[in-house]
Amino acid sequence: MMTLQPRSESDLSEAVASAYAAKTPLEIVGGGTRRTLGGPVQAADTLSTAGLSGITLYEPGALTIVAQAGTPLAEVEAALKAENQRLPFEPMDHRALLGTEGEPTIGGVVAANVSGPRRFQVGACRDSLIGVRYVDGQGTAIKNGGRVMKNVTGYDIVKLMAGSYGTLGVLSEVSFKVLPDTAHSSVLLFEGLSDVDAVACMCAAMATPYEVSGAAHLPVGMDGAPVTMLRLEGFEKSVAYRAGELAKALAHFGTPKVESDPDKTAAGWRYIRDVEAFAGQPGDVWRVSVKPTDGPKVAAAVGAQGVVYDWSGGLVWLLVGEGTDIRPALAGIAGHATLIRASASTRAAIPAFHPEAAPLAKVTAGLRAQFDPAGILNPGRMG
Amino acid sequence: MEMPAPDARILSRKAQVVQRLLTVLPKDAVIHEEAETRAYECDALTAYRCPPMVAVLPSNTQEVSDVLRICHQEGVPVVPRGSGTSLAGGALPTADCVILGVARLNDVLETDYDNRIIKVQSGRTNLSVTGAVEEEDFFYAPDPSSQLACAIAGNIAMNSGGAHCLKYGVTTNNLLGVTMVMMDGTVVEVGGAHLDAPGLDLLGIICGSEGQLGVVTEATLRILHKPEGARPVLMGFDDNEVAGACVADIIKAGVLPVAIEFMDRPCIEATEKFAKAGYPDCEALLIVEVEGSDAEIDEQLSVIMDIARSHNPVELRESKSPMESAAIWKGRKSAFGAMGQINDYMCLDGTIPVSQLPFVLRRIGEMSKEYGLKVGNVFHAGDGNMHPLILFDANKPGDLELCEAFGADILKLCVEVGGCLTGEHGVGIEKRDLMFDQFNPEDMEAQLKIKDVFDPQWLLNPAKVFPLSVTETRRTPIAAE
Numbered sequence: 001m002m003t004l005q006p007r008s009e010s011d012l013s014e015a016v017a018s019a020y021a022a023k024t025p026l027e028i029v030g031g032g033t034r035r036t037l038g039g040p041v042q043a044a045d046t047l048s049t050a051g052l053s054g055i056t057l058y059e060p061g062a063l064t065i066v067a068q069a070g071t072p073l074a075e076v077e078a079a080l081k082a083e084n085q086r087l088p089f090e091p092m093d094h095r096a097l098l099g100t101e102g103e104p105t106i107g108g109v110v111a112a113n114v115s116g117p118r119r120f121q122v123g124a125c126r127d128s129l130i131g132v133r134y135v136d137g138q139g140t141a142i143k144n145g146g147r148v149m150k151n152v153t154g155y156d157i158v159k160l161m162a163g164s165y166g167t168l169g170v171l172s173e174v175s176f177k178v179l180p181d182t183a184h185s186s187v188l189l190f191e192g193l194s195d196v197d198a199v200a201c202m203c204a205a206m207a208t209p210y211e212v213s214g215a216a217h218l219p220v221g222m223d224g225a226p227v228t229m230l231r232l233e234g235f236e237k238s239v240a241y242r243a244g245e246l247a248k249a250l251a252h253f254g255t256p257k258v259e260s261d262p263d264k265t266a267a268g269w270r271y272i273r274d275v276e277a278f279a280g281q282p283g284d285v286w287r288v289s290v291k292p293t294d295g296p297k298v299a300a301a302v303g304a305q306g307v308v309y310d311w312s313g314g315l316v317w318l319l320v321g322e323g324t325d326i327r328p329a330l331a332g333i334a335g336h337a338t339l340i341r342a343s344a345s346t347r348a349a350i351p352a353f354h355p356e357a358a359p360l361a362k363v364t365a366g367l368r369a370q371f372d373p374a375g376i377l378n379p380g381r382m383g
Numbered sequence: 384m385e386m387p388a389p390d391a392r393i394l395s396r397k398a399q400v401v402q403r404l405l406t407v408l409p410k411d412a413v414i415h416e417e418a419e420t421r422a423y424e425c426d427a428l429t430a431y432r433c434p435p436m437v438a439v440l441p442s443n444t445q446e447v448s449d450v451l452r453i454c455h456q457e458g459v460p461v462v463p464r465g466s467g468t469s470l471a472g473g474a475l476p477t478a479d480c481v482i483l484g485v486a487r488l489n490d491v492l493e494t495d496y497d498n499r500i501i502k503v504q505s506g507r508t509n510l511s512v513t514g515a516v517e518e519e520d521f522f523y524a525p526d527p528s529s530q531l532a533c534a535i536a537g538n539i540a541m542n543s544g545g546a547h548c549l550k551y552g553v554t555t556n557n558l559l560g561v562t563m564v565m566m567d568g569t570v571v572e573v574g575g576a577h578l579d580a581p582g583l584d585l586l587g588i589i590c591g592s593e594g595q596l597g598v599v600t601e602a603t604l605r606i607l608h609k610p611e612g613a614r615p616v617l618m619g620f621d622d623n624e625v626a627g628a629c630v631a632d633i634i635k636a637g638v639l640p641v642a643i644e645f646m647d648r649p650c651i652e653a654t655e656k657f658a659k660a661g662y663p664d665c666e667a668l669l670i671v672e673v674e675g676s677d678a679e680i681d682e683q684l685s686v687i688m689d690i691a692r693s694h695n696p697v698e699l700r701e702s703k704s705p706m707e708s709a710a711i712w713k714g715r716k717s718a719f720g721a722m723g724q725i726n727d728y729m730c731l732d733g734t735i736p737v738s739q740l741p742f743v744l745r746r747i748g749e750m751s752k753e754y755g756l757k758v759g760n761v762f763h764a765g766d767g768n769m770h771p772l773i774l775f776d777a778n779k780p781g782d783l784e785l786c787e788a789f790g791a792d793i794l795k796l797c798v799e800v801g802g803c804l805t806g807e808h809g810v811g812i813e814k815r816d817l818m819f820d821q822f823n824p825e826d827m828e829a830q831l832k833i834k835d836v837f838d839p840q841w842l843l844n845p846a847k848v849f850p851l852s853v854t855e856t857r858r859t860p861i862a863a864e
Binding site for chain 2: 355
């Protein structure tokens with residue numbers, strides 16, 4: 001058992017090249033806070049990106065930031081905050097839900113394509129990612145994309161790297177398009193809606209020009225009653241105007257309470273983003289991606305102990321009994337289910353990622369064989 | 384511009400290939416007479432032409448699958464074609480290829496406002512996607528200039544952008560799923576009405592792959608509700624550098640305009656002569672547009688105009704009516720036409736970091752003098768996507784080559800300052816031989832290996848994107864014995 005901690009991209013290249021030559025599998029780790037996502041990794045040695053740290057370029061006027069993969073996410077977010085900017089996709093913090101410790105890194109965010117409630121409006125991590133540098137499974141350093149937000153030069157490997165969980169290469173540097181932070185935020189809170197009505201309410205909100213940037217529903221809210229949350233962000237006057245118009249447009253779902261306290265609204269969305277409702281609760285956690293109107297069908301089909309809807313109903317978090325495979329119950333509903341939290345034995349028995357149709361599985365296997373011919377990068381993590 | 388020599392073995396079997404295609408397609412969907420194949424000899428990069436061996440016009444996914452299976456078995460290269468509006472030569476045929484046109488695949492398959500999606504066949508034009516959802520006040524956001532004519536298939540192949548991507552993103556950010564046919568005829572479904580991929584982001588690599596990985600026949604697209612309104616402000620500056628600084632300050636102020644368009648003096652003068660939009664006599668002109676209700680627009684524009692004032696504009700004009708908005712946009716929208724009135728032009732598409740704008744414009748001006756060719760700049764300033772228009776005379780021997788050399792120098796400059804060769808048009812054949820200026824051999828090899836997985840025999844649009852020298856061994860004809 002060995003932990004490699006390269007200090008530069010060329011060190012990283014050397015480390016992976018040696019592992020390739022010796023056919024030694026490696027577990028790739030950033031901050032280690034999402035280490036249990038995916039299947040158990042079959043590797044004795046660990047490769048940490050913690051030594052590749054620091055923001056390499058930040059141009060607020062160009063809405064661009066570039067950082068080494070091991071840079072703590074908090075450092076990136078603090079640098080952006082100082083210029084009133086932010087990562088648009090609101091990355092989830094998995095620590096409470098998974099019961100992990102450590103500092104999330106920006107490379108880990110990319111490797112797991114981690115996004116949050118704003119994802120359905122501004123896109124996922126992969127949509128803000130504009131460039132990567134990585135070392136493939138033979139130790140070759142590769143760049144793709146760059147630091148400009150419009151780039152169609154060659155294939156978009158940037159997208160492929162986002163969410164590849166270290167199985168295609170070890171990220172050394174990532175670049176993002178960022179957005180202005182918003183001055184003000186208000187949340188419309190509807191109480192007592194059924195799951196079906198709540199999703200109808202959220203979908204109706206998205207079919208307005210009022211730029212809703214968060215739409216979540218808790219069948220069991222913090223006070224035990226159902227609550228539906230709609231977020232508006234922007235300049236203060238604009239938010240107030242849109243809150244009024246949106247309430248009018250959704251009047252048939254009830255009269256919403258409007259919450260504008262910055263601490264309370266931030267805490268509310270963190271609760272959704274990090275699925276705090278399931279933190280520390282016994283049971284397995286699944287994450288199901290469907291079209292929003294199918295959200296309630298998912299919850300009904302599975303009969304879960306706990307449900308949290310985000311993305312207007314398109315993201316369904318489910319808390320179920322340990323060792324339950326929910327996929328058979330979801331047959332016939334288009335989308336996919338990912339096992340997020342379970343014991344190692346469950347994760348070894350039930351594939352964490354939704355099995356792909358045969359022709360796509362063949363493409364995936366082909367790509368992995370090209371990027372990592374010896375199969376040394378996070379073997380087992382994505383199957 | 385070099386294209387691979389046609390494979391005589393394939394040409395000798397033309398009759399057999401046509402015969403087989405006729406077994407799976409109606410007679411009028413197989414075009415093989417020389418006089419008729421000429422219609423497909425080029426796309427919007429008209430300097431290069433070559434009629435294909437055959438052109439086919441399938442009407443559904445099954446027919447596309449049948450065509451590809453046959454071509455795969457026969458070892459015939461296939462060049463997919465949307466509406467043929469590529470400025471990069473993405474749909475340029477070779478003499479031994481089958482052009483697969485998706486023009487007959489133009490149905491709307493599903494509109495779903497609750498889930499904010501539309502599913503269309505890929506030959507449908509960009510603007511008619513919006514047309515299909517307009518009555519409910521929805522729209523499809525990516526808006527390339529050719530949107531009246533260009534097909535969704537081509538938009539996906541090139542990951543097309545448009546004037547409004549600063550706010551709404553480009554095609555890849557608005558594409559949720561595709562039905563795609565692989566070169567061997569296998570039909571795959573990637574993505575759908577839901578978000579995110581179950582495993583590797585295959586949709587992400589398909590989008591922007593210039594028709595080299597598969598033929599997309601259906602697409603699920605994100606649709607959005609239209610904003611309540613939009614209004615532009617026009618500002619003129621006597622210095623490119625000041626205009627560039629103003630753009631950066633607007634972005635830093637926390638306002639996110641839906642578009643920031645930039646025109647330089649040669650372009651302003653040409654459009655004034657042509658469209659008489661009443662633009663000021665100045666070095667640089669910005670059009671900044673914001674969206675929202677009237678009050679929201681007022682609030683955002685007041686922030687933007689304060690910033691503009693701090694940079695001493697020679698003109699600052701806020702639109703007060705739809706008519707005034709149209710007047711502000713009139714010159715910008717006719718810029719390409721105006722430049723075309725003066726002479727033939729070549730439109731480039733490099734992207735640069737916004738901070739490099741003044742330097743790059745100055746260098747382009749210097750190079751323009753060195754080459755003796757005029758150039759006008761009109762582009763999306765918010766995202767750094769430049770569109771230098773180089774004027775040349777197609778009838779003057781040597782002028783096209785001179786223009787291409789000038790264009791190549793500008794694109795190399797874009798790469799040198801941290802940008803890229805193409806922001807939204809694609810590589811095609813136009814920028815193919817400049818790829819080594821952007822990528823080293825390893826970077827390039829990583830991309831070639833992806834095509835090896837999707838299309839091991841390199842039959843799909845094989846002579847595009849990558850320099851022929853690096854793809855030669857992979858493209859070695861494998862015509863059936």
